[in-house]
Amino acid sequence: MIGNLLITGRPGSGKTTLMRRLAERLRDCSPVGFYTVEVREGGVRVGFDLVSLAGDRRPFARTGYPGRCRVGRYGVDIEGFEDFLSSIPFFTPGIRLAFIDEIGKMECYSGVFRGIVREALDAPAPCVATIAQRGMPGLDRIRGRADVRVVEVTPSNRDGLLPGLEAEARRLVGDAGQGWK
Numbered sequence: 001m002i003g004n005l006l007i008t009g010r011p012g013s014g015k016t017t018l019m020r021r022l023a024e025r026l027r028d029c030s031p032v033g034f035y036t037v038e039v040r041e042g043g044v045r046v047g048f049d050l051v052s053l054a055g056d057r058r059p060f061a062r063t064g065y066p067g068r069c070r071v072g073r074y075g076v077d078i079e080g081f082e083d084f085l086s087s088i089p090f091f092t093p094g095i096r097l098a099f100i101d102e103i104g105k106m107e108c109y110s111g112v113f114r115g116i117v118r119e120a121l122d123a124p125a126p127c128v129a130t131i132a133q134r135g136m137p138g139l140d141r142i143r144g145r146a147d148v149r150v151v152e153v154t155p156s157n158r159d160g161l162l163p164g165l166e167a168e169a170r171r172l173v174g175d176a177g178q179g180w181k
Contacts, residue, residue, distance in 0.1 A: 003147045003172060004120075004127045005165065006103075014158035015130040018165070019101045022128060023053055025166050026097060029173050031128075032089055033099030036060060047074060048106070050084050053099060058084045061106055069109045082112045090120055096173050100129040105136045121145065126172035128165075 009015050019035050031053055039047045039062070047062035058080060065075025090098055098120045107113050120127040121142070131139060131150075143150050149168070153161060 002149045006150045007130045009153040029097045031097040035101035071106045076106045095125045098127045102130040104132040
């Protein structure tokens with residue numbers, strides 16, 4: 001039985017935009033989780049920040065960060081990421097819906113994150129996550145799980161996907177036996 005939704009697509013296709021809109025429309029389900037946002041200076045992307053659905057924001061990757069964890073020109077603050085993740089109540093009793101943006105190369109440098117992804121996909125509460133289309137091992141195994149539905153977003157279909165994904169997420173929340181408020 002499908003219990004989780006994975007949103008995939010090329011970089012810039014609108015995965016995060018779709019996730020943010022979906023989380024907003026489902027706020028009556030009290031979702032927990034996070035999304036990432038680009039940080040720009042003078043019109044140039046210089047990194048990414050993490051934003052929890054509760055509104056907490058923290059730097060995640062920057063062109064100027066030193067360190068061993070690098071993706072392209074970005075240094076990734078894994079310790080800060082793991083601290084941020086510890087502030088999100090993914091597995092508190094009563095959680096009805098989790099959001100994760102994104103299961104990608106930067107994030108998967110963290111063993112803590114990889115564990116959260118596994119646990120969130122196995123949890124009774126449904127998980128809605130974005131997942132990179134390619135570029136790292138293990139993604140096909142996640143996409144191939146029997147309990148996930150993978151939806152590909154493109155710039156031309158992202159607005160039209162929102163109503164259907166909202167309805168499906170609401171059904172998943174109800175199927176998880178959590179009930180409505």
